[in-house]
Amino acid sequence: xxxxxxxxxxxxxxxxxxxxxxxxYSNSASDYFIWYKQESGKGPxxxxxxxxxxxxxxxxxxxxLLNKTVKHLSLQIAATQxxxxxxxxxxxxxxxNDMRFGAGTRLTVKP
Amino acid sequence: xxxxxxxxxxxxxxxxxxxxxxCSPISGHKSVSWYQQVLGQGPQFIFQYYEKEERGRGNFxxxxxxxxxxxxxxxxxxxxxxxxDSALYLCASSLVTGELFFGEGSRLTVL
Numbered sequence: 001x002x003x004x005x006x007x008x009x010x011x012x013x014x015x016x017x018x019x020x021x022x023x024x025y026s027n028s029a030s031d032y033f034i035w036y037k038q039e040s041g042k043g044p045x046x047x048x049x050x051x052x053x054x055x056x057x058x059x060x061x062x063x064x065l066l067n068k069t070v071k072h073l074s075l076q077i078a079a080t081q082x083x084x085x086x087x088x089x090x091x092x093x094x095x096x097n098d099m100r101f102g103a104g105t106r107l108t109v110k111p
Numbered sequence: 112x113x114x115x116x117x118x119x120x121x122x123x124x125x126x127x128x129x130x131x132x133x134c135s136p137i138s139g140h141k142s143v144s145w146y147q148q149v150l151g152q153g154p155q156f157i158f159q160y161y162e163k164e165e166r167g168r169g170n171f172x173x174x175x176x177x178x179x180x181x182x183x184x185x186x187x188x189x190x191x192x193x194x195x196d197s198a199l200y201l202c203a204s205s206l207v208t209g210e211l212f213f214g215e216g217s218r219l220t221v222l
Binding site for chain 2: 041
């Protein structure tokens with residue numbers, strides 16, 4: 001079936017470096033994607049979203065890139081801080097009124 | 112303003128028992144969704160309710176049921192608990208569709 005998945009389960013970066021978290025999707029008709037951040041003991045929190053009519057969207061220290069040709073999106077975090085340590089999920093809403101999540105990438109920021 | 116609140120935060124049950132989880136959405140939000148998150152995985156959609164009616168259902172057995180009350184709060188019920196039901200159960204609210212706001216979840220352990 002259709003899926004949203006992530007390339008790597010874990011990512012470790014040095015504080016101050018940039019982080020890139022990748023996600024692949026299989027449904028070429030997908031037109032809206034969301035990145036969530038889940039800190040330990042908490043529920044997922046919206047970070048940024050992007051629609052398929054865009055290739056790039058920027059927020060505060062975060063950028064999402066969408067490549068529809070290869071069905072791939074990425075989340076870039078600039079100047080990664082210890083507070084960025086969390087599990088990051090890409091997700092897409094479906095026609096069945098649910099949000100389909102990938103498995104997640106655990107980002108660890110080393111001081 | 113209060114976010115999405117869930118209760119209880121933690122609970123332990125034994126196989127075959129029944130559990131009720133509760134969720135209060137953000138004030139003004141009329142849609143509530145339930146997700147199951149098994150350790151190491153992304154959230155999996157269980158139900159969505161809007162205006163007290165079920166609007167979506169994930170691939171979960173009939174042991175799982177939910178309802179939404181006139182004040183838009185919601186309950187998730189699970190009967191005949193199995194060991195595999197051990198998970199973090201997340202509730203999310205939204206205005207109608209769009210951005211989901213998650214609670215911190217109810218962690219269920221089935222022994």
